[in-house]
Amino acid sequence: MNLLENTNMAVKTLTANKLRSTLTMLGIIIGNASVIATIAIGQGAKQFTQQKLESFGPNQLTIFSDTSFRQGLSDETSEIVLSDVDAIATLAPAVRKVAPHTHISLDSQLLF
Numbered sequence: 001m002n003l004l005e006n007t008n009m010a011v012k013t014l015t016a017n018k019l020r021s022t023l024t025m026l027g028i029i030i031g032n033a034s035v036i037a038t039i040a041i042g043q044g045a046k047q048f049t050q051q052k053l054e055s056f057g058p059n060q061l062t063i064f065s066d067t068s069f070r071q072g073l074s075d076e077t078s079e080i081v082l083s084d085v086d087a088i089a090t091l092a093p094a095v096r097k098v099a100p101h102t103h104i105s106l107d108s109q110l111l112f
Helices: 003-016 018-055 084-090
Strands: none
Touching: 003 018
């Protein structure tokens, strides 16, 4: 069989089975569209995250002390105190500025 015969057979098969050909084309179109949409959403989320991280500044590092992840491994509290801030300022020569920050959460319930 040569190329011309193969092409004629393909055209005859496509025209004979129009519904199957249409559904196959529709499946291919929907599949490609979903892949393109998924990649676009992923790229958009990546760009959004990068913009938010860049808004913090290129040289900023924030350290939090949270004992909720430890789940009873030790009775000691691991809070960062002002002496830790002073130690970071004196022992890390690459650090130019250290600023302690306190956050108070007011989780309470109002009863009537």
